[in-house]
Amino acid sequence: MSLLPRLLAGVDEVSNGDLRSHLEAAAALPELGRWAPDRLIEEIERSGLRGRGGAAFPVARKMRAVAARRGPTVLVGNGTEGEPASGKDRLLLTELPHLVLDGAAVAARAVGADTAIIAFAETDEVIARSLRRAVDERRRSRPGEEPRYELRAVDGGFVSGQESALVNSLSGGEPKPAFRARPFECGVRRRPTLVQNVETLAHLALIVRHGASWYRQAGTAADPGSTLVTLSGAVASLGVFEIEHGAPLADLLASAGQTEKLAAVLIGGYFGSWLPARAIPQLRLSPTQLAEHGVGLGAGAIVALGRSVCPVAEISRVAEYFAAESAGQCGPCVNGLAAIAATMRQIASGTAPPAARPNLERWSNSLAGRGACQFPDGATRFVASALRVFADDFEDHLRHGPCQDCSAPAVLPVPLAMA
Amino acid sequence: MCAELLPERVTLDEWGYPILDGSPLPPELVAHARHAADACPTLALLLEREDR
Numbered sequence: 001m002s003l004l005p006r007l008l009a010g011v012d013e014v015s016n017g018d019l020r021s022h023l024e025a026a027a028a029l030p031e032l033g034r035w036a037p038d039r040l041i042e043e044i045e046r047s048g049l050r051g052r053g054g055a056a057f058p059v060a061r062k063m064r065a066v067a068a069r070r071g072p073t074v075l076v077g078n079g080t081e082g083e084p085a086s087g088k089d090r091l092l093l094t095e096l097p098h099l100v101l102d103g104a105a106v107a108a109r110a111v112g113a114d115t116a117i118i119a120f121a122e123t124d125e126v127i128a129r130s131l132r133r134a135v136d137e138r139r140r141s142r143p144g145e146e147p148r149y150e151l152r153a154v155d156g157g158f159v160s161g162q163e164s165a166l167v168n169s170l171s172g173g174e175p176k177p178a179f180r181a182r183p184f185e186c187g188v189r190r191r192p193t194l195v196q197n198v199e200t201l202a203h204l205a206l207i208v209r210h211g212a213s214w215y216r217q218a219g220t221a222a223d224p225g226s227t228l229v230t231l232s233g234a235v236a237s238l239g240v241f242e243i244e245h246g247a248p249l250a251d252l253l254a255s256a257g258q259t260e261k262l263a264a265v266l267i268g269g270y271f272g273s274w275l276p277a278r279a280i281p282q283l284r285l286s287p288t289q290l291a292e293h294g295v296g297l298g299a300g301a302i303v304a305l306g307r308s309v310c311p312v313a314e315i316s317r318v319a320e321y322f323a324a325e326s327a328g329q330c331g332p333c334v335n336g337l338a339a340i341a342a343t344m345r346q347i348a349s350g351t352a353p354p355a356a357r358p359n360l361e362r363w364s365n366s367l368a369g370r371g372a373c374q375f376p377d378g379a380t381r382f383v384a385s386a387l388r389v390f391a392d393d394f395e396d397h398l399r400h401g402p403c404q405d406c407s408a409p410a411v412l413p414v415p416l417a418m419a
Numbered sequence: 420m421c422a423e424l425l426p427e428r429v430t431l432d433e434w435g436y437p438i439l440d441g442s443p444l445p446p447e448l449v450a451h452a453r454h455a456a457d458a459c460p461t462l463a464l465l466l467e468r469e470d471r
Contacts, residue, residue, distance in 0.1 A: 331435070331436035335433075335436070
């Protein structure tokens, strides 16, 4: 018998995200007033739940850090999903908003927060409407049992969803990461703040219903539970899938229907790394197992790159995106990413100087750890892995210029910057 | 500025930003390192005590 779907059990043709459909699929949320916050955190600790925003930080540990502080605390559900290749948070907020809000209520109870802020990208009216309706429904049918929900539409850039950038933004400041930030001590409006990805909240909603042991029945011992991944590229069924941690990537690709032979696969989205297609049979989708191959699951964005695509054109486009998304606070990031983008452009057009490849190698290895956040670390990891996996294609373009596939439609999504 | 104050541990990249050698400081360099960290106009440098 399959252990899945879990989170996505409430999503089908007839569900419309309303409270009634949610209660039919998930059953009622237990009365949280009966759970002492400590007891709640213990159960979450037993489950082994880790965050789903990309850092995979143990949730119970984060909760304890916030709960230990004095004074009123704040819960923030991060649904900004700045990673262009990821769509799981959007799916949750538009189709399963009550699952997320249940989880927000659980997390708020655990840390003693009276306010639960749900943050989402300001350009997304569908998410806004879905959340507004869900909050109204809950206010009518569960008065007095919930935290005060604040729905906040914020900047949806790549870096804006980073924990300290989001906290800054919610506090009325710029959506830029802070150096040495400690949101669990001083976060939104200077209060101790727990920030959790909305998928993490959704898992909490089910753990409190079914228990830690139930959560651990799926997945592996090192990485229990199920998780959402977003699959795109050379597959027939693009979109969000729920898998058990440890599921073979080959199985996922088979069920999504590969449309052509693959050249490579991107694991972990733009904050992740490339692996050649020949590695696919060995890949199992859990943080621990992927670490053996030197890659991370991140927020679960996976792109299958077909052989008909020009990797140089694709990587070059993403490098430009990275340069544009720098918060602009740190010299190495601003300058380094601009230099990488410019050099990639030169290689793609066949106008690169001989020093182009050595320069790219050097920059890719010298930006990490030198910014206020890990954006330059992630961007250079992406670029360095691309230079390794697509070495022949880069050499080819350096010598001979654009190839026949350079002007094919883009595969890797690159949102246009708002002027 | 920091590269001038602590050339033993700080070199500059092509844009003039510091690349730090993070290895532990011998006692004779600690005062210089503190001076360099204090002099940084953006408070970007951090001197950390390493517990034995």
